[in-house]
Amino acid sequence: MLYEWMTGSQAGDALDEFLAERAPALQRLRSALSGLGRDADALLDGSPESVASVWEPITARCADLGTDPRSLEEDPTRPGWPSWARHGKLVDPHPPAESLALVDGFVSYLAEVITSAVPDALWIVGEHRISDYPTLNYPVLASDSHQIFLPALPLYSVYQSAHGRDPMGGPEMLAHVRRTITALRGEGPESSVAEEPLVTVVAEVDCFDVGLREDIAEQHPHLVERLVAELTDRDGVVSVYRYGPAALVVDVPEWDETRLRLWLTLWLQRHLPR
Structure with missing residues (x-):
């Protein structure tokens, strides 16, 4: 379980x-x-x-x-x-x-x-x-x-x-x-910022709506571009569209909400500058 x-x-x-x-x-x-x-x-x-x-x-x-x-x-x-x-x-x-x-x-x-x-x-x-x-x-x-x-x-x-x-x-x-x-x-x-998650993921009809924590997009805009590029390159990902500074639409039919949230969270934990 x-x-x-x-x-x-x-x-x-x-x-x-x-x-x-x-x-x-x-x-x-x-x-x-x-x-x-x-x-x-x-x-x-x-x-x-x-x-x-x-x-x-x-x-x-x-x-x-x-x-x-x-x-x-x-x-x-x-x-x-x-x-x-x-x-x-x-x-x-x-x-x-x-x-x-x-x-x-x-x-x-x-x-x-x-x-x-x-x-x-x-x-x-x-x-x-x-x-x-x-x-x-x-x-x-x-x-x-x-x-x-x-x-x-x-x-x-x-x-x-x-x-x-x-x-x-x-x-x-x-x-x-x-x-x-x-x-x-x-x-x-x-x-x-311990109270705020790095990312939120909401399952829509044919995609996932992803929101990044606001300070990530504000302070590290180039990192968001890199995240989009690397996520797009992952197996099963059809497309990633950034429709706002901290907002993405991800089309990945083979993944579920948990898998996408974990991947994004771990990627950000690894790459965010400290």
């Missing part, structure tokens, strides 16, 4: 399941790094700076693994996936089980690094006054000023790798972690 479809009770159970997976996933990451010829004890030193060095062999391995040739429905490994992958919105062609396990271990390591830097951050079920907020019902690390679903950007990057597109390198992943730590501390631009 997708997080978006869960009741409050089901989302609470999913959070418990996610947390129970953290320690075993980290241990599997240690073994995987050793199998890749890396010194796991030296790499996993718990510092924010170590994130870049840990991520590099993971993203390289995921690029080598590519995509699973089977569809999501036909993949027999799916019951053994991390809970966030089973309950999250994955699409075909999807990364294989080994890639998802590597991301899962990396998520556990990120959790250790970030909670060490922000001890007051708590694991909660994602909540928001907006009913279709991207992390609603997801297991998130949160403070009063920010909440984050840790697998999101690593998984996005693995999809990039698997499809031969530009993945996040070590320095970019480190920058993401530093921004997250800053936001969870209540500092920086991400915490100041």
Whole structure:
């Protein structure tokens, strides 16, 4: 069941399941790094700076693994996936089980690094006054000023790798972690706009009406142009029409509202200047 479809009770159970997976996933990451010829004890030193060095062999391995040739429905490994992958919105062609396990271990390591830097951050079920907020019902690390679903950007990057597109390198992943730590501390631009989603998506009869947060179009107009270009290049996208500074019409018959909102949100999280 997708997080978006869960009741409050089901989302609470999913959070418990996610947390129970953290320690075993980290241990599997240690073994995987050793199998890749890396010194796991030296790499996993718990510092924010170590994130870049840990991520590099993971993203390289995921690029080598590519995509699973089977569809999501036909993949027999799916019951053994991390809970966030089973309950999250994955699409075909999807990364294989080994890639998802590597991301899962990396998520556990990120959790250790970030909670060490922000001890007051708590694991909660994602909540928001907006009913279709991207992390609603997801297991998130949160403070009063920010909440984050840790697998999101690593998984996005693995999809990039698997499809031969530009993945996040070590320095970019480190920058993401530093921004997250800053936001969870209540500092920086991400915490100041925490109440407003980056994007809203409304399904119309034959298309989707997309609204970007107003400050994005005002402060980064060229980034919106780049977003339109990259979205237009995605498989299944027929057209993207920008009819206002912060307004798009997207014709993508093979996608649903959740998939489009997640793609746009993750793309913006990656590329917005901080």
